[in-house]
């Protein structure tokens with residue numbers, strides 16, 4: 082059997098590498114139109130960082146795993162995956178909410194142009210709105226002609242991997258979801274794809290559904306996960322005001338087996354390429370279906386997230402006597418979570434932009450993020466000319482946490498990298514301007530220990546009576 086995949090990104094690359102690893106009898110070819118990206122996949126330095134990914138790619142590449150920019154390879158697949166971007170639309174109808182399906186459409190057209198005969202199983206791997214497969218089917222069938230006898234089945238097979246744990250998620254998934262038509266050909270196609278996963282996933286974990294259920298389940302799963310974070314973050318605000326401790330509350334809630342302990346860590350807000358995009362997509366879908374109450378319900382998950390980011394940045398500014406202008410602030414972490422260099426929708430972008438607006442000097446340290454990405458993200462978010470100018474002068478990247486905190490007035494933890502838990506904060510404190518502030522946006526550290534070193538502290542979801550005394554204006 083041959084498998085091809087269009088899109089060598091965060092989903093296509095690792096997923097295809099895992100299929101190649103687990104199915105040595107299958108030839109897997111990943112196509113992307115970016116020559117740069119494909120060159121990176123073919124080099125020693127892969128275009129994305131994922132623990133364990135290099136080992137898998139290096140083991141299979143050149144044997145049964147290939148990366149190419151040659152589009153003619155697409156038609157060779159018995160199964161053709163579509164794993165391209167579906168970002169939120171930034172223009173026109175549905176701007177700011179709907180998924181931009183232009184890449185899905187162009188892929189469908191490409192497949193229709195290239196495949197002239199035989200039966201192909203086309204798999205939506207990208208996260209798409211419900212009934213997107215109808216559009217793909219229409220495009221594919223519209224190319225049928227005297228010169229093309231090709232036929233197609235469309236399946237939905239959403240990917241649930243999380244960044245940073247992609248390889249373990251792929252090798253031991255909670256479930257594999259395959260949706261398809263419920264007629265004979267559709268069911269046969271579902272089993273064809275299921276037989277690929279069956280090489281390493283137990284059958285009881287391979288869920289078969291109709292197309293729409295599968296498409297909707299991906300959006301719903303991400304919405305539910307994000308909702309848990311917004312829920313615990315809303316509780317974190319109450320904790321700070323009352324003296325309850327958000328970690329204790331999360332533990333108490335999470336021991337209820339109906340709720341479970343995962344995804345209850347309060348934070349400066351969720352980031353990443355999926356949660357916000359997929360919820361907004363769900364909101365748009367509900368609006369289009371004339372379900373305004375449903376749309377409003379899910380929109381609050383994003384509103385809460387934005388509030389949490391803004392609230393944290395404002396807390397920093399207020400605690401530091403309402404003036405951070407010209408003060409160096411050490412930013413610990415810029416990625417949207419640990420173990421990834423990905424900055425998409427990271428809460429760090431909003432917090433840094435707010436501090437920059439106030440004229441702060443940002444000494445950023447993140448073990449995986451480049452200066453180029455930081456600048457791109459800030460430039461994308463900041464529209465005000467005066468603040469944009471400060472990106473060039475006030476944003477500095479350091480190659481160690483100690484370098485970043487030297488001479489700084491505050492440490493702000495924005496990503497939960499392990500090294501921030503084990504750091505010697507007494508050493509940091511020594512080299513900082515006093516009073517030295519510590520703002521923990523990830524509930525990583527023991528507030529009392531930091532206070533015993535001498536820090537003025539604020540940890541999300543924990544009361545900080547000392548800081549409250551510093552406020553000039555309200556709380």
Ligand code: UDX
Nearest residue numbers: 240241242243244344345346348351352353355417418
């Ligand atoms: C998510 C889903 O988990 C995955 O199933 C889907 O396929 C893609 O979207 P990902 O975006 O890689 O994966 O990261 P995830 O680990 O889910 O974290 C998302 C954000 O939520 C991060 O910013 C993380 O720091 C934050 N988070 C997560 C919290 O703030 N608290 C938590 O308890 C968990």
